[in-house]
Structure formats: structure tokens, C-alpha cells
Amino acid sequence: MTISWPIGLGAGLATALVVAAVAARVPLAVPLFLLLPLPLLIVALGWGPRTGAVVVGVATAALSLGIGWPWGLSYLLTHGGPILVLAALACLPVRAPRQAGGDQTGSVGPAYSSHPGLVLAMIALVSGGFAAAAMLTLGAGPEGYQPLIREELRGMLDSYFNPQVKADLGEEGFEKLLQEVLALVPTMLALVWFALMAACLWIAGRVLAASGRLPARWPDLGATDAPGFLPLTFMAAVAGTFLAGTAGDIAKGFVAAHVAAYVLIGLAVLHSITRGSAFRLFALAGAYLALVAMPPLAGLLLVVLGLADPIFGLRARAMSSGREWDSKGG
Numbered sequence: 001m002t003i004s005w006p007i008g009l010g011a012g013l014a015t016a017l018v019v020a021a022v023a024a025r026v027p028l029a030v031p032l033f034l035l036l037p038l039p040l041l042i043v044a045l046g047w048g049p050r051t052g053a054v055v056v057g058v059a060t061a062a063l064s065l066g067i068g069w070p071w072g073l074s075y076l077l078t079h080g081g082p083i084l085v086l087a088a089l090a091c092l093p094v095r096a097p098r099q100a101g102g103d104q105t106g107s108v109g110p111a112y113s114s115h116p117g118l119v120l121a122m123i124a125l126v127s128g129g130f131a132a133a134a135m136l137t138l139g140a141g142p143e144g145y146q147p148l149i150r151e152e153l154r155g156m157l158d159s160y161f162n163p164q165v166k167a168d169l170g171e172e173g174f175e176k177l178l179q180e181v182l183a184l185v186p187t188m189l190a191l192v193w194f195a196l197m198a199a200c201l202w203i204a205g206r207v208l209a210a211s212g213r214l215p216a217r218w219p220d221l222g223a224t225d226a227p228g229f230l231p232l233t234f235m236a237a238v239a240g241t242f243l244a245g246t247a248g249d250i251a252k253g254f255v256a257a258h259v260a261a262y263v264l265i266g267l268a269v270l271h272s273i274t275r276g277s278a279f280r281l282f283a284l285a286g287a288y289l290a291l292v293a294m295p296p297l298a299g300l301l302l303v304v305l306g307l308a309d310p311i312f313g314l315r316a317r318a319m320s321s322g323r324e325w326d327s328k329g330g
Contacts, residue, residue: 003054004047011039012058016066019059019075023067034196037083041204044087046213052087056080078133082126083197090119090201091215116224117265123197124254124261125233131189131253135246149185150178190253194260222275224268225309226261234258259303263291266302269309273318 018036021029044052059080064072092115208214237258240251270287274280290298309315 002048004043004051005054007043007047008051008054009058011043012055013062015039015055015059015075015080016062019063019071020067023071035200036079037197037200038204040080040083041087041200042207044084045090045204045215046208046211048215049084049088049091052084056084078130082129086119086122086126086197086201089122090205092118115227116219116221117230118227119201120198120224120261120264121227121230121233123194123201124230124257127190127194127197127257127260128237128250128254130193131186131257132250134189135186135249135253149181153178153181186249186253187256190256191260194257198264222268222271223315224265225315226265226306230258230261231307234262259299262303262306263299265306265309266304269305269314270302272315275318 015036018029018032022033040052040055043055056076060072060076062072063075205214205218209218233254237251237254241248241255243251267287270283274283277283287298287302291302305314
């Protein structure tokens with residue numbers, strides 16, 4: 001694709017404006033900041049990664065010149081660069097599978113986009129990295145970001161609960177609640193970023209598909225599987241949680257992001273192995289209801305399913321069982 005300079009320039013300036021508004025503590029900018037990956041993903045997927053690079057370059061330069069180079073560098077390292085790499089991975093074509101009555105050449109073409117599992121793994125790694133950067137920015141270790149969390153927690157109690165609740169909690173109860181929240185900070189940072197990145201990528205793809213600018217056919221999400229390196233990074237992150245201090249907290253963020261990725265991979269396996277089954281609707285409805293009603297247990301089972309698929313060939317067995325199999329996903 002050729003570079004679309006007007007699109008890149010406009011999206012880059014809009015991105016810089018949102019970040020500048022956040023820096024100026026404009027309240028309306030906070031929800032827009034949560035959707036900050038969306039414009040870059042839409043441009044990079046619809047007009048190509050090179051136009052996406054223009055967006056990153058313009059936003060970085062505008063922030064550096066407008067409000068200071070630390071803001072430009074922070075955007076480049078925590079948003080622009082990782083999201084551009086993610087979009088580039090999503091634009092990589094893969095070899096189309098053989099289909100009955102179709103093209104048997106298996107050539108690379110516009111029928112399929114990139115390996116969705118590779119994109120999902122990238123989101124997990126970027127999310128863990130974002131959580132690590134956020135913790136280091138706020139202050140290394142819980143003692144570093146404890147004052148901020150303490151202030152925010154007190155503010156929430158004052159704003160959303162009546163004084164009696166605060167009185168019943170007491171100072172000792174507040175300190176206990178604070179420690180529980182502090183323990184969850186690495187996990188929540190990674191999970192929130194993972195959810196935002198995955199949601200923005202899905203929205204960008206759907207917007208481009210509806211407008212006819214998606215350069216490849218929507219991938220078969222039911223075929224999403226883990227790339228070979230993901231179990232290794234998962235095990236390394238789990239091992240890292242046994243470290244003390246900041247290193248252990250950073251590892252917790254990476255573990256949370258990997259768990260989120262494997263939950264989605266487990267759902268993809270479930271979608272695949274139930275295709276053509278009379279119990280498909282009940283199995284899928286039960287899985288999603290379980291995720292809402294008892295997320296820890298349901299999430300654990302889906303992670304196990306995602307890890308077990310490449311070992312036991314669950315999807316390959318389902319395909320060889322003779323049930324109807326198509327490439328439309330779902």
C-alpha cells in the first residue's frame with residue numbers, strides 16, 4: 001500500500017491532542033485516552049503499516065514539541081511503537097488452507113489475514129510490558145505507588161459510600177483493604193490493557209470490514225492457537241512471580257496477560273471442537289455464563305483447555321471425527 005499522508009497527518013495530530021488533553025488533566029480526555037489505540041489501528045490496518053508509522057511519527061513529534069520530549073518518548077514506547085508492531089503483525093498474510101472446491105494452491109493472498117494467535121500473543125506481551133512500565137513510572141514496588149492508591153481509595157470511599165460504611169470499616173479495615181488492592185495492581189493493569197488492546201483491534205477490524213477497507217478476509221478466530229513461544233514466556237512469567245520486590249510484581253502482570261490470552265485461546269478451542277455438535281449451543285452458553293458467574297474457575301478450565309490443545313491435538317481430533325467444518329469461524 002502507498003502512504004496516505006493526509007490520513008497519517010490527521011490521525012497523528014488527533015492522537016497528540018488526546019494525549020495533551022490528558023496531560024492537562026481535562027476530564028473528557030480520560031475516556032478518549034482509553035480508546036487511544038483505535039485510530040492508529042484503523043489507519044495501520046486500513047491504509048497499511050507505513051501510514052501507521054506516519055501517525056506514530058507525527059504524534060511523537062507533536063507531543064515532543066508541544067508539551068515536552070518525555071511525553072513524546074512515553075507515547076512512542078508505551079503506545080505508538082507497540083501498537084504499530086501489533087498492526088504490522090495483523091497485516092501479515094498467511095498461507096490459505098486447502099478447501100474443497102476452492103483454490104488448492106495454498107498461495108498467499110487476500111483471503112486470510114495473519115495468524116490470530118500470534119497477534120494475541122503480542123497483545124499479551126505488550127500488556128505485560130505496559131503494566132511494568134506503569135508500575136515503574138508510579139514508583140517501584142507497592143511502597144512506590146501506595147500513596148497514590150491510598151488517596152484514590154479514600155476518595156472512592158468518600159464519594160461512593162455513606163459515612164457509616166467508612167466508620168464501620170475503620171482504619172485497620174482500610175489498611176487491610178489497601179493491601180489487598182495493592183496486591184492486585186500489577187494484575188489489573190495488565191488485564192485492563194489487554195482488554196483495551198483486544199477490543200480496539202476487534203473494533204478496528206470490524207469498522208474496516210464494514211467500510212470495505214479491510215485488506216484481508218476476516219480470520220477464522222475459532223482457529224486461534226498459541227504460537228510456539230507463548231508457553232515458554234508463560235512459564236518464565238510464572239517462575240518470575242517467585243522473585244521478591246518489583247521483579248515479582250512485574251512478573252504478575254505478565255502472568256495475568258498470558259492467562260487472558262489463554263482464556264481466549266481456550267474459548268477458540270471450545271468453539272472449534274463443538275462445531276457440528278448437537279450440544280454446541282449448550283456448551284458455549286455454559287462456558288460464557290460460567291465466565292460471568294465464576295470467572296476464576298471458568299478461566300482456569302479454559303486456560304487448561306488452551307494449553308492442552310497442542311499437546312493432545314483436540315481440534316485435529318474434532319476435524320477428523322467427520323463433523324462439519326468450515327472456515328468462517330464462530
